[in-house]
Amino acid sequence: MNVLVLGAGQLARMMALATKPLNITIRAYDVGSKTVVDPLALDNSYGDLNDGIAFADVITAEFEHIDHDTLAICEASGKLKPSAQAIKTGGDRRLEKALLEAAGVANAPHVIIADKADFDRAIETLSLPIIFKSALEGYDGKGQWRLKDMSQANAIWDDMANFIAEANTSVAQGIVAEQMIPFDREVSMVGARDAKGNTFAYPITENHHTNGVLSVSIATNEHEALQQQAALAFEKVADALDYVGVLAIEFFHVGDKLLVNEIAPRVHNSGHWTQQGADCSxxxxHIRAVCDLPLGSSELVRPTAMVNVLGEDNLPQEIFTIPSLKMHWYGKTKRAGRKMGHINVSGSDKQVLLERLNQLADILPAEAFSDIQQYVRSLG
Amino acid sequence: MNVLVLGAGQLARMMALATKPLNITIRAYDVGSKTVVDPLALDNSYGDLNDGIAFADVITAEFEHIDHDTLAICEASGKLKPSAQAIKTGGDRRLEKALLEAAGVANAPHVIIADKADFDRAIETLSLPIIFKSALEGYDGKGQWRLKDMSQANAIWDDMANFIAEANTSVAQGIVAEQMIPFDREVSMVGARDAKGNTFAYPITENHHTNGVLSVSIATNEHEALQQQAALAFEKVADALDYVGVLAIEFFHVGDKLLVNEIAPRVHNSGHWTQQGADCSxxxxHIRAVCDLPLGSSELVRPTAMVNVLGEDNLPQEIFTIPSLKMHWYGKTKRAGRKMGHINVSGSDKQVLLERLNQLADILPAEAFSDIQQYVRSLG
Structure with missing residues (x-):
């Protein structure tokens, strides 16, 4: 079985590593260079998109910000899973919000903004503070605004109007205004759905961010009520998209409720722990689903945590003395803040896991990992 | 870190899959074609042995039957781990027996045979039945004789003398005569030793063979007394070889004692379960040891079994419905009896494992797996 993955980053690489033992050959389409590569070697080319489509029995994606022409060409081949619509929905906050509303899944109050009238309506409808996010992918931290005080409104609108006008995107750029929700924590769920509609949801993870980037995810089985809410939301969203593959949902945990923050139509950083904490990662x-193989168990085998390695390409060898620790480097060139790899650690129970996480925090260099160290130590 | 593996089969492939996430690049030297290949792709060449040695920080091996010139060239580079002597010892039953005697490790009574006088001495010293095995690798089932009755002795010697004379080996062929031991079962142990002399022994496995080829290995934690004996033998053998890497030892279990049957200076088929049943496979x-990284835990995480897939390249997809089942195909061309892949299955306890094994036995096609089915069903 041959699979073409749209995108040639670490997610395609980890799909290839996970399914090489199934005799599934994965090639990746690098949307930047427009060439097909071996995601485990990267140093050779297997032609262009058409060559990749001809090679593939199945086409899938590792990210949602793929230009719509590429998606259309892939969908026309009849091999694309999940659908172009599902991928587009993950890449456009307007479609995402429409989907959540249609599926009846709780999310933050919001208003879609295309012009000044929409902007004014957002301010009328929602209470401050409001967060404005570009509908399509922002870049370099651009495309987000926070309105805390009405005196900022005009300046924000000017900047936003400019941003919309200057957008060089294949569909019109827009803005989604959202009521900022004071949440207790962020959790997320990854799950898989097959073509017959069977769903396998993994345990939710509790996530910690460093400078706005996910840095730690911890999966345990201790959140039963939240797990049920999240699994229901997962089913509603996946069914509404007639989804095939792995889908991730990020939630805000507010009181005893979960509100969907965003969805990602793909494998997700907060699901990397499944490489070690679940029977089937x-x-x-994801590859089983798109290749029409029976899905594997998503049950937790052991409490497991994932720690991201951001902007570092070398760690003390001493980390390997921690039992159950697995290092996952992505083979990428070092760049400040870049996701270079992650570490998974498991424990027979949560206490053992936390001991090992603290052991890890003590070994990681303080300069680069101070926020993670602080977070881990706060867990006890 | 770059590693060259001597041998380009499934063991090199699985080393590459296991350590790609450590940013370790593994190339494999195919001793047949005398070319260096990527063990995960195989379709490209990275030159000859000298190119491979130049590429490598460390050289290791996936099998012991490597010609001595190649070993000498690799050892001269200062990069070979384990040593050429350790690899040769695993490939020559005479050296193996000498090692076991020197290390004081129990094994079957035996006599080394180079000529007729040795043969006669073997018959005098050992009681019938006697098994004679070629010292260097046999091929196509040749190189083994069983003497059950003295009337067979002359014919066996004639054949054996012929075999020795015709051997086209770089060192002289010889024979090891062994007392045939009626054993209760065969068990084996894999373990790792680092350059500082630290050893990590995995739990022993109980092994079942089909037509003389390993077909099932089961690892549990229920053999405490045997585990201690095996771990002691492992330490003695590994220390005597000043071994670096993973070493396997096969034992006959006779009464309450273990006798070493043979050693393999490499990762071993009976240790494939560690991909799933241990924290560090x-x-x-093996790669951690030869790369001088701290060794990973060899403790059992869950009872786990490995089932070999011999001579088949296709199995019912239904196997994927069994929780915890992992399929490991080797990407090889189908040939009768060939090791094509293996299946790992785990359970939270032995009972759950046996239920899953029986579920698997029911799904596997009866024609190719009848012996395995019978064995699994006999376990309860």
């Missing part, structure tokens, strides 16, 4: 389950 | 631990 999100990577294998 | 034998493949990762």
């Amino acid at each position: 999100q990577f294998e389950n | 034998q493949f990762e631990n």
Whole structure:
């Protein structure tokens, strides 16, 4: 079985590693260079998109910000899973919000903005503070504004109007205004759905961010009520998209409720722990789903945590003395803040896991990992 | 870190899969074609042995039957781990027996045979039945004789003398005569030793063979007394070889004692379960050892079994419905009896494992797997 993945980053690489033992050959389409590569070697080319489509029995994606022409060409081949519509929905906050409303899944109050009238309506409808996010992918931190005080409104609108006008995107750029929700924490869920509609949801993870980037995810089985809410939301969203593959949902945990923050139509950083804490990882389950193989169990085997390695390409060898620790480097060139790899650690129970996480925090260099160290130590 | 593996089969492939996430690049030297290849792709060449040695920080091996010139060239580079002597010892039953005697490790009574006088001495010293095995690798089932009755002795000697004379080996062929031991079962142990002399022994496995080829290995934690004996033998053998890497030892279990049957200076088929039943697989631990990284835990995480797939390249997709089942195909061309892949299955306890094994036995096609089915069903 041959699979072409749209996108040639670490997610395609980990899909390839997970499914090489199934005799599934994965090639990746690098949307930047417009060439097909081996995601495990990267140093050779297997032609262009058409060559990749001809090679593939199945086409899938590792990210949602793929230009619509490429998606259309892939969908026309009849091999694309999940659908172009599902991928587009993950890449456009307007479609995402429409989907959540249609599926009846709780999310933050919001207003879609295309012009000044919409902007004014957002301010009338929502209470401050409001967060404005570009509908399509922002870049370099651009495309987000926070309105805390009405005196900022005009300046924000000017900047936003400019941003919309200057957008060089294949569909019109827009803005989604959202009521800012004071949440207790952020959790997320990855799950898989097959073509018959069977769903396998993994345990939710509790996530910690450093400078706005996910840095730690912890999966345990201790959040039963939240797990049920999240699994229901997962089913509603996946069914509404007639989704095939792994889908991730990020939630705000507010009181005893979960509100969807955003969805990602792909394997997700907060699901990397499944490589070690579940029988079948999100990577294998995604490929099983799109290749029409039976899905694997998503049950928790052991409490497991994932720690991202951001902007570092070398760690003390001493980390390997921690039992159950697995290092996952992505083979990428070092760049400040870049996701270079992640570490998974498991424990027979949560206490053992936390001991090992603290052991890890003590070994990681303080300069680069101070926020993660602080977070881990706060867990006890 | 770059590693060259002597041998380009499934063991090199699984080392590469296990350590790609450590940013370790593995190339494999195919001793047949005398070319260096990527063990995960195989379709490209990276030159000859000298190119491979120049590429490598470390050289290791996936099998012991490597010609001595190649070993000498690799050892001269200062990069070979384990040593050429350790690899040769695993490939020559005479050296193996000498090692076991020197290390004081129990094994079957035996006599080394180079000529007729040795043969006669073997018959005098050992009681019938006697098994005679070629010292260097046999091929196509040749190189083994069983003497059950003295009337067979002359014919066996004639054949054996012929075999020795015709051997086209770089060192002289010889024979090891062994007392045939009626054993209760065969068990084996894989373990790792680092350059500082630290050893990590995995739990022993109980092995079942089909037509003389390993077909099932089961690892549990229920053999405490045997585990201690095996771990002691492992330490003695590994220390005597000043071994670096993963080493396997096969034992006959006779009464309450273990007798060493043979050693393999490499990762071993009976250790494939460690991919799933231990925190750090034998493949990762072998590479950690030769790359001078701290060794990973060899403790059992869950009872786990490995079932070999011999001579088949296609199995019912239904196997994927069994929780915890992992399929490991080797990407090889189908040939009768060939090791094509293996299946790992785990359970939270032995009972759950046996239920899953029986579920698997029911799904596997009866024609190709009848012996395995019978064995699994006999376990309860």
